[in-house]
Amino acid sequence: MTHPQLARDLLGIFCAMQGAGTIAVDMNRTHAANPLWLHHARFHVVWQAATTVGLAIIELALLFGSGPITPLHFYLALALSALPAFGFFVALVTRGIYGGALSDPNGIRPLMIGRTLQIDLNLVAEIAVLIVLGAIVLLFRS
Numbered sequence: 001m002t003h004p005q006l007a008r009d010l011l012g013i014f015c016a017m018q019g020a021g022t023i024a025v026d027m028n029r030t031h032a033a034n035p036l037w038l039h040h041a042r043f044h045v046v047w048q049a050a051t052t053v054g055l056a057i058i059e060l061a062l063l064f065g066s067g068p069i070t071p072l073h074f075y076l077a078l079a080l081s082a083l084p085a086f087g088f089f090v091a092l093v094t095r096g097i098y099g100g101a102l103s104d105p106n107g108i109r110p111l112m113i114g115r116t117l118q119i120d121l122n123l124v125a126e127i128a129v130l131i132v133l134g135a136i137v138l139l140f141r142s
Contacts, residue, residue: 007140008069012060014132015081019056022049022084030104037104048087055080074140078133085129088122 001009026032026049032042062077063069091100102120 003142004069004074004140007136008063008074010139011074011077011081011133011136012063014136015056015059015063015077018081018084018129019053022052022056034104052084055083071140078137082129082133085126085133088126092123 026045031037031045032049034042037045059077059080062073062080065073092102095101102122
């Protein structure tokens with residue numbers, strides 16, 4: 001297996017996990033089904049989740065459609081898979097403008113060895129996304 005093939009496969013796994021992970025994280029009692037959230041906020045989280053799943057399907061089609069992987073298909077799938085992270089960082093930087101917050105008081109607090117952490121797991125996850133995508137690009141180019 002060549003490095004570009006391995007990079008394609010790893011990006012495909014990432015895209016599938018991103019689509020499935022969005023459903024697992026957002027379509028539950030802490031987000032879309034949270035009775036304490038405003039109905040309109042729940043509408044937006046379902047909208048965001050459906051968009052991310054749709055992007056994942058398109059990304060997988062680009063990566064594993066007919067024919068060999070081309071740089072155009074690879075980089076287009078990569079760019080599409082980075083869009084949710086880009087949106088996260090835009091929301092993070094501009095949250096003071098619209099009164100947003102990284103977490104909700106009635107959400108799940110991260111625990112480690114029985115202690116509540118004072119770190120936002122969304123931020124950790126999105127930084128990890130950028131690192132993983134960067135590593136996949138380096139592998140594709142090597």
